[in-house]
Amino acid sequence: MASFGIHLGADYSCVARIGETGQPEIIKNVFGEHTTPSVVYFEDPTNVVVGREAKACAARHPDLVVSRAQRQMGRSVEILAHGRRHSPESISALILGELAQDAADASGEEVSDVVITVPAYFGVSAREATRKAGAIAGLNVLAIVDEPVAAALHYDAGGTRTLLVYHLGGDGFAAAVVRVSPEEIRVVSMDGEYGLGGADWDEMLVADLVERFQAGHPGSRAADDEEFRRELAAGAEDIRKQLGGVESCRFTARFAGDVSEIEVTRADFEDRTYHLLARTLTITERTFRAAMERGVPGFDEVVLAGDAVRMPGVASGLESLFGVPLRMHEPELAVAKGAARYALIESIDGATVEGVARLHNDPGKRITTVVPRAVGIKIIERVEVHDAASRARSKSSRVSFPIVHLLRAGTPLPARTEALRFLTAYPDQAEILVEIWEQASSIESDRPEDNEHIVDCVIGGLPPLPLGSPVEVTFEMETGGLLRARAVELVTGADLHVELQFQG
Template sequence: MAVYGIDLGTTHSCIARIGEVGRPTVLRNMEGTDTTPSVVYFETADNVVVGAPAKDTAVLSPDLVVSLIKRDIGHDVTRELHGRDYSPEEISAFILRKLVSDATATSGEETGDVVITVPAYFGAAERDATRKAGHIAGLNVIDIISEPVAAAITYGVLNPDQDRTILVYDLGGGTFDTTVITLRGGDIGVVCTDGDHELGGADWDSRLVEHLAERFTEEHPDAGDPLEDRHTEQQLRHDAEETKKALSLRRQHVVRVMHGGRVATIELTREKFEEITKDLLDRTIEITGRTLATAAEKGIKDYDDLVLVGGSTKMPAVPDRLSAELALKPKLQDPDLAVAKGAAMYAFEETYRQLLAKGEGDKARELASRAGLSEAEQERMAARQITTVASRAFGVIALDPVTEQEHVVHLVHANDALPHGGSREFGTVDEDQTIVKIIVVEQAGSAESIEVAHNNPIADGELKIPPGKPAGYPISVTFALDTSGLLHVTAVEKETSEELTLDVRVGGMSEDEVQESRTDLAHVRVD
């Protein structure tokens, strides 16, 4: 069975596997392209269409087409379609099913294990929800890894004998991350990361949509706002994306905007496009600056390479601005496919190592031999270590018994090395208190803050306390953040060596709900 790496992107997704010469290979979809638009068209209650056909349908049936669903994953929101509420995990599962189905048709091999990538700045809830989307799709998700790590694996495969310190600037369709990574003797180490999972190429598109609508209204003030018409808006979004791509190749482009029986012919220059989106690029530079400052605090001040990842880095303004700001020559290295290729390599290596750990060395060597890996490459693969860091701070809400004010106590801090664990002892507030509510929160902004409003609640649960206990009765809370960035929280009450433990579930769907969705949606045809 084939082992796949999947780049589940905000605007486009991609799937890859290890080929016969031991190198990652992207598998084309049934439409013959390397990437699949992350767009889902709910044609009927029993049939969905994913990819380019769904994207094209958005102009005709905007209320039945879902895009940018990755921005909602891990959040408690739903989309009602054909009388059923769909969670972001379920909609993402349709995209995953399309990718794997096409890959199986292309390769002729059934799917085994998969690794799915997420933005480095994704928190615990988003990572857990991504894993659950894979389970709903019927996949065995062996790990969730960060996109910059996957890109660094691809970079390391192409440059196996070089020790480097690299800055990965990852500007995708819907998210942005910047990460400092070291490559030492084949090992990959994440030094620090920062980002914004609501900043990406789609925001550049939105600026173009607004600009085109404004220009149309200037020419035809009596025709009404084109953005108030869903069909016109979808056509503008299609035109904006095509304009962005065109202006990456040439200096000007003409767009015809039609609405209310009127037509406006609008000429756009690359300079104008860069002017109306300058603040978006400024935000990425600001985040990159924060990342470099954090790395400097950890002793990293010199860089060998600046690696650009994500399709949006093909906009000329991106490498130009980075060259001017950082005095490094950016390397645009397979920006659309590098993440999926790295995920495929990681999935293959992880499967190989798991076989060795289970004492199935013969199967591991057979797997590597089929991929054409030499003994030296197998040894290097078995020895490779990948270390990463926490993307954000995590904590619990506590009450100060003196001021009676709520505040956040963080047990994991952003850029702590993973896996990471932290424990803290708290006390009950009232005498004879029988219930303690534990609210787990995640850093919301760019900086850690004890203010409750500056953190997002991601899970909660209740811990029972034996009756008759005084105020201040001790409770121990432990956080364990694994290398995938998935958080496990345990609250313990101890009395006469007895432990009462509560595992707080992170994410919008329980495992029972995931299994129910998997069964419920199995009958839905995905094209």
């Protein structure tokens, strides 16, 4: 049975497989298109529409259309449509099911075994939610793979090289330094920012179009009209893509009988959005510095992936920053094609050996990556506070609840932490609550609001323990992504073991 790679994107998704030539090929959808909008329209309680037609309904039925569900993956979010509750996982499952059905119809093969891509900045919960979405769709998820890793596989032309991957999608950005060789694909460093993608450039364009429309029609209430702004948003996406190949383009904006022909130039667009590009370049530099700290002195080329990398300014910004060759080959399809190669590596069996032999890649190639987000536990910390203004020099304590990260983001896998010792917080404590949290933003922080809660675990049935009884906690993460946590209460020897599968 064949295996397939699925790029489940925030804006667009697509499916690929290894073709008869031994090279990855995109399977077109029912409309003969390479990509399918990641949009779901609940037409009525019994009929769901996915893809291009759903996207076309967004302006008319915004309350029944769901887009960018990927942004909510792993979070407790309810989406209501016709009185029925849906989750980001169930929405993504509808998209995956549509992709699988279209691919099966086009290829004549059952689509069951799949590799699904996720943004590099996805943490434990979001990755597990993606796996769950695949299961809901009736798919056998062989692995979850980071988009930059899939992109590196797409650009792997044999030999040994170091690639700097710049991936800019519709709803997120990631950079990675990846070492490719005949034996392995090894991620040296990886970083990214959730919510920094082509959609942000579109929002800047929308603001510009609104401002210029209002200037031509003083007193118009267009700026406050949601339908007008949605129409501009659809137009902004087209403008962004056009400006990758032309110096200027025109857009017709209409509202309440008023019409404006607005010209948008590439130069103005680049100026207005340069701060967004600069953020991606800062993250890219940070990723490269992390690789240098791990012994990688440089890279051979920069490779581009994602449906937003053709935007004006991206290539020139990277060339100015690094001064090395850029490669941009089918960037919108690179992740899906790389996922197809990953799927082939994952599904080696008698039925696929012939296909593997036709690839220039070693079918036994190892793929190793890094911890995507720092993972740790919440602790209780008491700090004594001295009141210098008081004559009695009174003393009190302040209680805080910081997150102590045991596994740091970017740590090469497999990884195991040293046992970290903590103390019970209260006299006569009879149970110990271990809260596992992960870093939520691209910058590590010990504040709970900058982290996301994954799971609670309890060591119970203990005899009353004195204040300050020792507890040791260790984390371990395998190359395949299995996270193990162990906490041991050292007085009684009572412990707990937790396993969380987040990837691979």
